[in-house]
Each structure stands twice: as structure tokens, then as C-alpha cells.
Amino acid sequence: MSRTTPPRPLDVLEVFPELREHSATATRLHPRPGAPAVSDSSVGGPLLWPAGEPWPVCDDGPEHYVHRLLTPATVWRRRAIYAVARTRQPYAVTDEERAQLPGPDFSEPRSLIAQPIPYVPVAQLFRRDVADFAGPDDADVLQVLWCPLDHEDEGCNPRVRLFWRRSADVGPVLETPPTPPVVSDSYLPTPCVVHPEQVRECQYADLLPADLGERIAGWELDYDDDFSLAPGWKVGGFANWSLTDPHPVECADCGTAMTLLLTVDSAEWYGSDCSWRPVEEPVTASSGPTDVEIGRSYALYVFRCPVSFDHPSATAMQ
Ligand SMILES: [Zn+2]
Ligand SMILES: [Zn+2]
Numbered sequence: 385m386s387r388t389t390p391p392r393p394l395d396v397l398e399v400f401p402e403l404r405e406h407s408a409t410a411t412r413l414h415p416r417p418g419a420p421a422v423s424d425s426s427v428g429g430p431l432l433w434p435a436g437e438p439w440p441v442c443d444d445g446p447e448h449y450v451h452r453l454l455t456p457a458t459v460w461r462r463r464a465i466y467a468v469a470r471t472r473q474p475y476a477v478t479d480e481e482r483a484q485l486p487g488p489d490f491s492e493p494r495s496l497i498a499q500p501i502p503y504v505p506v507a508q509l510f511r512r513d514v515a516d517f518a519g520p521d522d523a524d525v526l527q528v529l530w531c532p533l534d535h536e537d538e539g540c541n542p543r544v545r546l547f548w549r550r551s552a553d554v555g556p557v558l559e560t561p562p563t564p565p566v567v568s569d570s571y572l573p574t575p576c577v578v579h580p581e582q583v584r585e586c587q588y589a590d591l592l593p594a595d596l597g598e599r600i601a602g603w604e605l606d607y608d609d610d611f612s613l614a615p616g617w618k619v620g621g622f623a624n625w626s627l628t629d630p631h632p633v634e635c636a637d638c639g640t641a642m643t644l645l646l647t648v649d650s651a652e653w654y655g656s657d658c659s660w661r662p663v664e665e666p667v668t669a670s671s672g673p674t675d676v677e678i679g680r681s682y683a684l685y686v687f688r689c690p691v692s693f694d695h696p697s698a699t700a701m702q
Contacts, residue, residue, distance in 0.1 A: 387414035387579040387662040389614065396586060396611040399603075402596055406587040410621025411516040412614050413507075414652070414662065415576035416673050422557055425513040425580070427617060427674055428573025431505050431527050432549070435556040440545055441500035442531035448501075449534040453492040453566035462486070463574060463675060492566045502562040503529035503545060506573060507646065509619065510551070515582040516620030518645060520693045523548035528646060528686070532564055532571035539701050541678065542571045544686055546645075546697050570677035578617075585621040586612050591630050610659045616652035617674070620644065623685040627702040635689035636696050642687035645697065648676060649683040 389412065397404050413427065420429030433439065442448075454462075462485055469477045477485075507528040511517040519526050527549065530542035589597055589608055600607045613624050623644050625631070633642045651671040653661040661667070678684045682701050689695035 385579070385664055387412070387416075387581055387664055389581060389583050389660055390663050392611055393605060393659070396607070400596065400600060403586050403592075406592055406596075407584055408587075408621055409516055409582050410585045410614060411514045411619040412581045412583055413509075413514075413617040413619065414579040414581060415573075415617055416579065417574050418577035420508075420575060420577050423551075425508060425510045425578050426505075427507050427576040427578060428505060428676075429508060429575045429577075431508050431529075431558075431561070432525060432551055432554050433527070433558040433561060434554050435558045437558070439558065439561050440503040440529055441562075442503065442533070442543060443500050444531070444533075444535060444543075445498050446494075447536070448497050449536045449540050450491075450494055450497065451534065451568065452490075453494065453496060453533075454486060454490075454569050455492060455565065456563055456567055456572060458486055459567060459569045459572050462569075496565045497533065499565065501531055501533060501564045501566075504532050504564060504567070504572060505561075506530050506544070506648065507617075509578075513578070514580050514619050518620070518643075518688065519548040522550050523693075525549050525551050530571065532567035534568060538699060541684055541699060541701055542568075544684075544697060544699055546686070546688070548693060570675070572675070574673070574675045576674055580619075583614050583621075585614060587622050588612060588625050588630065590625065591622075614660050615654055615658065616647075616649050616660070618647045618649075621647070623647070623700065623702060624683065625702055627682060631700075633687045633698050633700055635691065636698065638689065638691050638695060640689055640691050642698055643690045644685055645688040646686040647683055648678060648686070650677045650679075650681040654681075 415427035420426030422430045511524040527547040534540045
């Protein structure tokens, strides 16, 4: 089933034609739990990873900021138990199931992070599926991985790495990638298939020219909620700076202002009256299909340097 963003209440570019030069396309990924294959675009799915290429690991060891550590097996078991509980009327977890759940204060020992921590798949995006795909000319797939623990030097977020590839060059695929001994459970995405849909976004209000921003602020309709930025996982478009106010993101190598590549969001829509909830989905549908949570329901924005895909990426939490 495809996913369709409801039409905007009106065409904002007709009301404010100057907005056109501050608008851009974005591709909403609409991730939903499923069983993606290595040859599919996915969130949290298996990667088309060459068997002979080392899998990335994080050596930060004790420098990780540790809140609560769980094994991936525990995280999967817990999600499975809650998924079954949600199918019961009324919602219920049995005593037997509860006995399998980690207590609220339980954490695996900190010593487990002294070893190298394998990264986990966050997204695999094929150029053919994602209208706003960006990558080197010869690349047709982007793979996004992160270390599933908090890093103080990343603003207490996971550390992201990007890999662009030409899928025809991959050859034999790594069958069983290593998995981390422990994770922060909000950084282990539930495997999802994606339903890409291109939408148009308009720049975050505070980044518009002052006179235009003022006229929009005085408009009777709600620019921020209904016309500016799509919530949820997306490729391209603009970042929402509502947590800290806008700050420049510049390439660590060359100083160029960076471009938003990917948004990892804690929810696909916020609130039952959100105008961006796909028309196919009832108000009771889960708005958190990936089980990823960034901070307290924020988003992680992954930026790329427009000068070179070889320059390092950067992230911001908002
Ligand atoms: Zn790490
Ligand atoms: Zn650069």
C-alpha cells in the first residue's frame, strides 16, 4: 500500500509567490514494519554490503555516554511482547510475558562497551526509489549506519556514517553482519519497508527573509504546521530548528554551508490532528513505526557537503 500526504489546505506558493525560491522537494520515506531484502530500500533492513569489506565498528569504548544498555535480543523480545499486547482487547501484558521484560532499572554491564561496537543499519536508499536521492554520479545506493550508543561529542546522539555504492560492484553480499553486544534501544530501528513519496517543502520560517517571514507570521493560516516542513523520515527538504533556533552547519573540511541529506525522526506525525498523516492511515495507526527515538521525541538531521560527497557528514538534533 502506498502512502499519500493529504493535499495542503491551499497552494501556499500562490499566496506568497516569493516562497518559491525558498522551497524544495523532499522525499518522505514512510517507513513501515516489514521484511525488506538486501536489494530493497529500507529503514533498519539488511544492507547490500560486500562480503569482503570490513563492517564499521566504533571504538569509543568508555567514552560513550551510557544511560541504559540492552542486548539487541532483549530489545526485539520486548517489542514482540508489546506488539502482541497491543492486539489484545483491552491491551494487556500477561504475567508470563512480564517476567521476560527487563525491569525499568535494568542495564547490561557497562564493561560490554569496552569492545568495538558494530554499527547497525539505519537506512538503505536506492536512487531508483528516492526522487531526492543525492550521491556521486556513479552511485545508485546510499547506506546509512550508526553506532547505537550515545556520543557526547555528537550531542549525545548516535554517530552516523554514510556509504555510497554502485550496487553492480558489490559482488557477494555479507550474509551475517556483526551485531552490537548492547545498544540503546531507541537506536535500534525495527526493520521497515519504505513507501517513498515526493512532497514540496518551504523553508523553516525563521530562515526566510525577514519581510516575508513577518507577512507569513501575520497570515491567518498555520504556516509552520501545514505548509512548511513534513514530519517523519525523509530525504532532502529542510530542517526544523524549533529546539535551538537555526544555527549554521558547515563542512568540517571546507567550511561550505551543508545541505540536508536525511532526516531521522522520532515520529511520522505529531498529534492526532496533524495534517501530514497519510490518507491511507487511520488516526489510531502507530506514528512511531521505526521505534527510533531521538532525544525526547526530536529528529536527527544528517547533512552533507555540497562540494564533495567525500567530505564528512554532520548531524544536528532538533
Ligand atoms: Zn560509538
Ligand atoms: Zn566540504
